[in-house]
Amino acid sequence: MVRTCNDFQQVQPQFKFGVLALQGAFQEHIHMLQNISQVSSAIPIRKAEQLETIDALIIPGGESTTMALIAERSGLMEPLRKFVRDEKPTWGTCAGMILLANEANKVKKGGQDLIGGLNITVNRNQFGSQIDSFESLLHINHITTSSDDLFPAIFIRAPIISSINSSNVEVLARLEHDIGETDASSIVAVRQGSLLGTAFHPELTNDDRIHKYFVQLTQDHYNTGKGRNE
Numbered sequence: 001m002v003r004t005c006n007d008f009q010q011v012q013p014q015f016k017f018g019v020l021a022l023q024g025a026f027q028e029h030i031h032m033l034q035n036i037s038q039v040s041s042a043i044p045i046r047k048a049e050q051l052e053t054i055d056a057l058i059i060p061g062g063e064s065t066t067m068a069l070i071a072e073r074s075g076l077m078e079p080l081r082k083f084v085r086d087e088k089p090t091w092g093t094c095a096g097m098i099l100l101a102n103e104a105n106k107v108k109k110g111g112q113d114l115i116g117g118l119n120i121t122v123n124r125n126q127f128g129s130q131i132d133s134f135e136s137l138l139h140i141n142h143i144t145t146s147s148d149d150l151f152p153a154i155f156i157r158a159p160i161i162s163s164i165n166s167s168n169v170e171v172l173a174r175l176e177h178d179i180g181e182t183d184a185s186s187i188v189a190v191r192q193g194s195l196l197g198t199a200f201h202p203e204l205t206n207d208d209r210i211h212k213y214f215v216q217l218t219q220d221h222y223n224t225g226k227g228r229n230e
Contacts, residue, residue: 014040015218018054020080021046022070024062024095028203032211033058038219048079056089056218059096059115061156061201064104064124067095068113077113084117089194089218097197098122098159105162118195119166126160126182126199133157136200140173140189143209152207153188153200155179160199161187168192194221 017033019026021044033042045051059067059080071077084090084100092100103121104112112124137150144151153173160182164171173189175182188199196217202210 013219013222014038015055015215015222016040016053017042017056017058017215017218018045018050019043019058019060020067020071020076020096022062022074022076023067024060025093025201025203026058026060029058029060029093029211032203032208033215035208036212036215038215046074046076048074048076051079051083054088055222056214057083057091058214059090059092059099060203061094061096064095064098065107065112068099068115072113077115080115081117084115084195087194087221089196089214089221090117091196091198091214092118093198093203094156094158094201097161097199098124100195100197101161102165104159118190118192118197119164119169120161120190120192120197121163121165122159122199123162124159125157126186134179136176136179138173138176138188138200140210141170142172143213151202151209152205153198153202154204155188155200156204158188158199161190161197164190166192173198191217194218 019029030042033039099115100118101122102116106124133156138153169192175184175186177184190197
């Protein structure tokens with residue numbers, strides 16, 4: 001079959017995604033990415049050299065202190081920091097958002113090693129332990145489209161964003177009502193350029209809109225002329 005010019009114009013570029021696979025819910029992210037047309041591959045990342053093969057990265061939920069410790073012992077922490085410094089699209093969910101923050105409160109004794117990049121301060125384990133997990137419906141800028149359109153956000157030992165430390169950080173979502181001692185309007189999702197942070201776990205739902213948003217963010221980023229890994 002001969003393809004026309006219009007056929008070529010309709011072909012969308014595809015991108016290579018990685019999901020940090022040291023600990024936590026990485027496989028669920030991979031499954032969700034694999035169902036999005038602009039994704040050519042979605043692979044688990046366990047070695048520094050793998051970062052050189054991908055266009056964008058997701059840092060999943062898990063336990064942030066443990067993930068940082070494994071990354072340090074695996075020689076991954078500095079390459080991860082470089083990936084972010086090089087403005088490669090990176091999304092952190094829950095513990096991943098903690099690792100992407102420049103500052104963290106309520107850390108374990110001895111402190112918390114961070115990748116950094118997001119100009120925010122987070123509070124770890126804001127809502128308590130595993131048994132205090134909950135689901136909350138959220139309006140999310142650029143993703144939900146009306147007052148009746150809500151995203152089912154799952155919070156598991158989740159952080160919140162306690163302060164925004166730069167005008168370059170866009171607030172995408174806040175809690176819709178009080179949760180325990182945590183006020184409604186507390187910030188739970190942000191974007192800063194090519195970086196995305198969510199305090200909750202979109203990969204544990206059947207709603208792929210935030211994953212599609214991150215894929216679109218990645219496409220828009222490279223459409224500006226940023227170099228890709230080939």
